Amino acid sequence: MADAHLLESRVGSEEILKGHFLHVFRDTVRLPDGKHATREYVIHPGAVMVVAQLDDGRVVLERQYRYPVQSVMLEFPAGKLDPGEASLACAQRELLEETGYTARQWARAGVLHPVISYSTEFIDIWFARGLTLGERKLDAGEFLDVFTATPTELLDWCGNGRVTDAKTLTGVLWLQNVLSGAWALDWQAATPQ
């Protein structure tokens, strides 16, 4: 399908917030009908999420308080890319730091965009298997519980409203279709850290 009747092109751009964490721009764009509009959005470095599968089929999850939604959320491990960091290296680092697990094998399932209306953020979706538990290394000021669940338990929590985090729900869509055999993964060895 041709897209010209949908596209917006940049006319100008200004930084409107340089916070400690959030970096926000306001761009002026030319709409498909030639008129101008403004688009405000967060610049984000990108992130990874890890669906880590234990040998018995259980997956690794976290419980973490998320201040903007004022709730303890159930989530797959995830974290932001460091400057220049490769996606797989980030996935290996975040899984180890937050949960203590290292994995022998990794597969990149795909990517998700959590908030396409006001952030550039993408989250690469990684699967990990061949897990070994070591010691986690949480960042200062980071507080989270690590636990494991069966895919059936996790699916139940998605259906009954205990899991509402969109990246984790997307990970469960992947998990369900990988386990059924509908979607295939391309496994590779972990890279040296």
Place this chain on the structure above:
Amino acid sequence: MADAHLLESRVGSEEILKGHFLHVFRDTVRLPDGKHATREYVIHPGAVMVVAQLDDGRVVLERQYRYPVQSVMLEFPAGKLDPGEASLACAQRELLEETGYTARQWARAGVLHPVISYSTEFIDIWFARGLTLGERKLDAGEFLDVFTATPTELLDWCGNGRVTDAKTLTGVLWLQNVLSGAWALDWQAATPQ
């Protein structure tokens, strides 16, 4: 599970951006260990998404250019709550405005949180059936295509990377489990507009 070892409590709050669209606060919080940290986040009114099912099983989708990710995205219809607007009223309004469809029956499946690390946004997930096509009423400056797809086609696009919008991927998780009979919906009549 007790949560006291995870909770953060507000110590102070300041508005750091009042844009045309984005409204950002920086709060100071007390961490579980008693130290202080800052949390920057977008205040959002909340939104709805609609999984609209035609009588032949096809679902209603949109193609829309999303400036922050510089791509035409495949999405379920969605939109923000107006001040004081009920969730179902918003779902009926957005479906009609963006696609031209009205639905006789509605079911609230659940809620998702797209970006728990830096926005208060929630998206209520509605299913709609008993569809009638009328005329859509796009807002000024809104450009999007409406089309329909079978659930199988849509699932394929999630698995092969054509669909990467997290709210839509979450809607597909719901659709897949509703269609299989694993998750039940509680249908109700549309409310008068």
